[in-house]
Amino acid sequence: MKAKLLKNGMLIDGTGAEARHEVDVLIEGNKITAIGNNLSVPDTYSPGEIDILDLQGKTIMPGMTEAHTHFTWQDSIYIQDIDFKPIEETMIGAIKNAETMLKSGFTSCVSAAARGRVDIALRDAINRGQILGPRMMANGAEVSATGSFVDLHPNHVRVHGLSFLADGEDEVRRVVRSLFKEGADLVKLNVSGESLTAHATGEMTLYTYKEVRAAVEEAHARGKRIYVHARSSDSVKICVQAGVDIIGHADFIDDEAFDMLVDNKDRLFVVPALNWLVSTLEHGAEYFGQEAIVATGYEEGLEIALRNMHRLYQAGVRILPGGDYGFKWCPHGQYARDLEHFVKLVGMTPMDAIVSATKYGSQIMQMEDQLGTIEVGKLADILVVDGNPLEDISVLQNHSKLNVILKDGEYVVRTLEVSHLEERAAV
Ligand SMILES: [Zn+2]
Structure with a gap:
């Protein structure tokens, strides 16, 4: 060279x-x-x-580092689209998205869940130099409780799409173990809901402390990590107590959850995925109608999220860019929008937004001595x-x-x- x-x-x-x-x-x-x-x-x-x-x-x-990546979410409108897309087409789309990310200036990324073994195969192919893509922390399928926001099919229809349903400590342990067996670097748990799904909204907490703790024990026993989707205050508290490593969203936190995050700021990363909220508010009505978007409460949700991210930032909690890209209205390639949101909406200095995407990025990649x-x-x-x-x-x-x-x-x-x-x- x-x-x-x-x-x-x-x-x-x-x-x-x-x-x-x-x-x-x-x-x-x-x-x-x-x-x-x-x-x-x-x-x-x-x-x-x-x-x-x-x-x-x-x-x-x-x-830069993208800290909430879904290469297998591709131009989806509904979450079910991710479930139903055949894995072969999903794989090809993911290869394209990995190249798009690298060419967007993001040279590393932390996956926040994927279909099947796609991330793992991508990571290995990138490391072998077979395809272009960022350095990757690969994830497996999301692990979710029955009735969670990704459990969207009627009970008589079984779909092994984007999520494994696992209830109770034993099942959570079994699924988490099986994902690490397949080569995941981390496992994603959906601990709270998400308000686009009416039966499991963002304010709901869907896993218990014991279930989350079981996942953390299995991950840490292997030197691996747990990434969670946690919007509600209770879900964030459970996750911090259980020892999870990366918290996605953390937007509806109360003062107690805030204090817990601050107390654990040297160990934890927060990835608010702000662009998901911003983009859904900008364009969601084109797909779901204005009424459905109002019903999600995202408008107020975004305000609350921004207030909380501002105070977490002031308190020195590491907040990283990563925006749940992969839906029709927030396509792959726009990853650097999150840095603009950090500056214009959260109140970070541009320098701090860059540090969050670079130095903190190397820390979440566990490559601080080599990157960032x-x-x-x-x-x-x-x-x-x-x-x-x-x-x-x-x-x-x-x-x-x-x-x-x-x-x-x-x-x-x-x-x-x-x-x-x-x-x-x-x-
Ligand atoms: Zn996500």
Whole structure:
């Protein structure tokens, strides 16, 4: 692999430190080996062995992490569409979505559930270099109680679609064990409801402490993690007490749940999936009618979520982007919208929104020593952005502004000219 010298960029290194100007970054193999002003090409390189890219002040930043990914949710209108889509077509769609995510500047992701073994097969194929995609924490099918918001079929119809139904500690243990057997990095539990499903709304808590605790014990016994869907206050409390690792949503929390999250902020991650609420409010009526969207209570729900995310952010809880993309009205590829929501709706500084997508991203990937910041010795997952996301965070949504995307030191995207060294004069 050719070495690469990125010259004259504005460096946002992902640590939260102020941006630095006229910075050069040297990449050798898959690693960052030097950062500084006016770096020169090491003399060990002959002209053809290193690409020099003059960035003319463009932004250099770490690749981002999407922390609530569903590659197997594809242009769905109803949750049942995910259940019924044959696994073969789902697999092909997921391969496309993985490439889309990488080309959107997200070089790693944490899955928040998938159909069948699709994520696991994707992760392995990406790691082997067979297909393009981000580094992945792979999930299996969601684990849900009977009557949960993903249990949508009449009792006389059995569908093994997006969720395994498991009730009681023993069944939860059995299903969680079976998912880890198949190679999942984490397992997703639906602990609260979701208000698009009338019989199991977001305010309802659908699993007991003992059931959640059983899942956590099985995961932790294997060095693995539990990711939960938890909107209601009670569900969040149960999850924190039971020791879950990643909490999706956490929007309807009361003061007690808030305090519990803050007390456990060094261990926990919160992924609010704000874009799901924002997009559903923007476009849901086109699919379900205005009345159905009003009935979800999402409008008030979003306000409550934003208030709570603001105070969790102020209290130093790690809140990560990840937006449940994969429905018709919030398609794959728009992942960076969550950063804009963090800035415009939650009140984060643009720098903090970038830190949440980069440094915190490396932490949720359990690769903090290798990813998430631009530092010597780290892996070269790097973006070059034509624009300044500190002034306009939405620039990250514009794929044509992502001039260079490197993953593991290799180009995924490069629309900038490359120059080479002049032949060195013979001494
Ligand atoms: Zn989700």
